[in-house]
Amino acid sequence: xxxxxxxxxxxxxxxxxxxxxxxxxxxxxxxxxxxxxxxxxxxxxxxxxxxxxxxxxxxxxxxxxxxxxxxxxxxxxxxxxxxxxxxxxxxxxxxxxxxxxxxxxxxxxxxxxxxxxxxxxxxxxxxxxxxxxxxxxxxxxxxxxxxxxxxxxxxxxxxxxxxxxxxxxxxxxxxxxxxxxxxxxxxxxxxxxxxxxxxxxxxxxxxxxxxxxxxxxxxxxxxxxxxxxxxxxxxxxxxxxxxxxxxxxxxxxxxxxxxxxxxxxxxxxxxxxxxxxxxxxxxxxxxxxxxxxxxxxxxxxxxxx
Numbered sequence: 001x002x003x004x005x006x007x008x009x010x011x012x013x014x015x016x017x018x019x020x021x022x023x024x025x026x027x028x029x030x031x032x033x034x035x036x037x038x039x040x041x042x043x044x045x046x047x048x049x050x051x052x053x054x055x056x057x058x059x060x061x062x063x064x065x066x067x068x069x070x071x072x073x074x075x076x077x078x079x080x081x082x083x084x085x086x087x088x089x090x091x092x093x094x095x096x097x098x099x100x101x102x103x104x105x106x107x108x109x110x111x112x113x114x115x116x117x118x119x120x121x122x123x124x125x126x127x128x129x130x131x132x133x134x135x136x137x138x139x140x141x142x143x144x145x146x147x148x149x150x151x152x153x154x155x156x157x158x159x160x161x162x163x164x165x166x167x168x169x170x171x172x173x174x175x176x177x178x179x180x181x182x183x184x185x186x187x188x189x190x191x192x193x194x195x196x197x198x199x200x201x202x203x204x205x206x207x208x209x210x211x212x213x214x215x216x217x218x219x220x221x222x223x224x225x226x227x228x229x230x231x232x233x234x235x236x237x238x239x240x241x242x243x244x245x246x247x248x249x250x251x252x253x254x255x256x257x258x259x260x261x262x263x264x265x266x267x268x269x270x271x272x273x274x275x276x277x278x279x280x281x282x283x284x285x286x287x288x289x290x291x292x293x294x295x296x297x298x299x300x301x302x303x304x305x
Contacts, residue, residue: 087118
């Protein structure tokens with residue numbers, strides 16, 4: 001459900017610009033449109049996932065907004081000349097969304113959603129459809145023709161996000177542990193992990209003690225590189241395909257909706273998926289920034305209706 005904040009003088013505001021924002025754990029992207037709908041600028045900055053800190057999120061969002069206006073050759077206007085649509089990682093948590101609004105500049109209108117929701121809106125231009133996004137993390141969302149919205153996976157690493165890059169890297173590290181112990185054969189995947197991280201017990205323990213989602217995801221490419229020579233790696237690749245198919249089926253048991261596959265792992269797996277699922281894949285109409293822009297435009301229309 002969208003979180004919305006109106007400026008107290010919204011009905012009298014001189015709205016000149018609309019901004020779409022896509023923010024996650026690695027970066028923030030902004031595009032700038034005129035109120036008439038012309039795309040005129042873009043900007044990027046650092047991460048704005050809400051769980052990494054509200055102050056950091058706003059710092060990087062404002063920085064990316066400033067860069068978008070600079071790319072358009074424009075000075076920064078006062079905030080209440082702008083409306084802002086955002087798809088941010090962590091927006092699903094009500095306490096984080098509330099804290100985000102408490103720290104907000106006085107834009108004429110701010111509409112906040114999860115980054116997966118805006119990705120869905122962008123991918124299908126607001127029409128019914130589904131996305132399965134498998135990159136560092138994994139999440140699926142669908143909008144059905146009757147207005148129902150369904151979300152699956154996205155429970156976060158390490159307890160969820162099966163099939164994701166971080167999940168894949170964790171599995172690869174476990175294989176490396178077993179091989180180092182002599183509990184399993186040291187295949188090409190275990191050896192590749194050792195070359196990247198270390199082949200001694202103390203080195204692996206130290207790396208794992210400090211590693212998080214991003215670090216584990218850096219091991220994921222090793223699994224694909226070793227899939228032709230290592231049975232364990234091949235099995236993991238097959239598991240990813242099954243996780244993607246399970247997500248797609250959970251989103252749309254009737255197999256009616258078009259699906260956009262997103263994320264580095266998802267795109268890499270597309271040729272390996274079952275023919276029935278591949279037949280439902282479509283090219284995205286737009287991205288999460290487009291979805292965030294669509295979100296705030298929709299809210300503006302509803303506000304004046």
